[in-house]
Amino acid sequence: MRSNSLRVLLLASFSLLLSACDTGIQHMGATEYGVRFRKLPPIVGGGVGGSNSVASPLETVVVMPWETVYRFDTSPQYLSWGRGMGEGSNSKQVVQDEDVYTRAKDGNEAALKLMVRYRINPNPTTLVKLVQEVATTDKDVRRLVVSVVRSEIRTHMNTLRTAEYRDDKKRNETVDRALAATRDQLTKWGIDVEAINLTQYRFVRLRPDESEDTSYQDRLRDIQEKEQDIEGERTRIETVRAQKHTEYSVAESAYNARVSEANGYKAQSVYQGDAFYAAKANEAKAITAEGNAEIEGLRQQIAALSGKGGRAMLRLEVAKQLSKGDPKFVAVQTGQAGSLELSKTDVNQLIQQLGVAEGLVGAGSSSQTTPANSGVSKNRTPIATNEAAQAAPQ
Secondary structure, eight states: HHHHHHHHHHHHHHHHHHHTTOOOEEEEOTTTHHHHHESSSSSGGHHHHHHHGGEEEOEEEOTTTTEEEEEEEEEEEEEETTTTTTTSSSSSGGEEESSSEEEOOSOOOOEEEEEEEEOOOOOOOHHHHHHHHTSSSHHHHHHHHHHHHHHHHHHHHTSSSHHHHHHHHHHHHHHHHHHHHHHHHHHHHHHEEEEEEEEEEEOOEOOOOSSSEHHHHHHHHHHHHHHHHHHHHHOOOOOHHHHHHHHHHHHHHHHHHHHHHHHHHHHHHHHHHHHHHHHHHHHHHHHHHHHHHHHHHHHHHHHHHHHHHHHHHHHHHHHHHHHHOOHHHOOOOGGGGGGGEEOOOOOHHHHHHHHHHHHHHHHHHHOOOOOSSSBBBBTOOBBHHHHHHHOOOO
């Protein structure tokens, strides 16, 4: 009976010891890792073991009375500073309702609204180092991240002047430098800070009663509104300019088309004119050549008639023409001042008389004398004498 009572007492004491030492069976969550810690002297294996002391997600861990399991959630964690930053999300994400206050390089105070995303690296080596050096709970990690991020963002944003805050490129580059500095401090413990987002900045000053003086920010807002109006006007001007440029391009295209069309008509007209000119020039050359040939023929004919045979040819041509017409009479009469008058003459007698006259002319030529009443003119052209004309039958 006494042995049974002693056994019950031992079991009760052991159960109490297990409950006081967080002993028993623990189940890791889907994103939880556990680091086993033995609360024993180092000489007998106390402290944190190696990588084999890390429990994986969904693993069941039996915890001895002298052991403690430090559990870490490795899912993404979010931190935020500023009013309204935690709305619609887990309230644990909000670090504080107030913004992070800092000061620009030229002295103006600025209030920053931040959003930070980080997670604990599940690497067993870094988990063991995290427990050994800085944190044993998620809250400890959170406090460490908050302090480092706040410090680095203030340090780096202090390097910007007031005007540079409004430069998106410089402002974002400064935030990136703060993120790099934060990673340099926390990565060695397996805390990966993935992003720092500056969602808003305001130039405000805290009064002694903790209220905010926004007069400078109000003036900046007015300036920004005016700049937006100016930018809108510039956009409108650029739009009108682009529209006018388009209209100019259309008009220029139409002008170039008209010029090209006119040039085409001109080229066609020039071609036609050149062709017409060439044809007429060739025609003129042909006419000139024909005229020159005719002139040359006349010259040759004149030269031929001017010689000794010209008179014979003339007589032959006169006889030929007279024989063609078969006239009975021809009126030939020499008037006063050498004028030629017509009278009726028998053609046969005229031909005979022409022969007689030619004979006389030939005789006169041989003696270099010409009778005055020979009926031959000074140009040696035989004509009928008045006596012959009177002798002709009427």
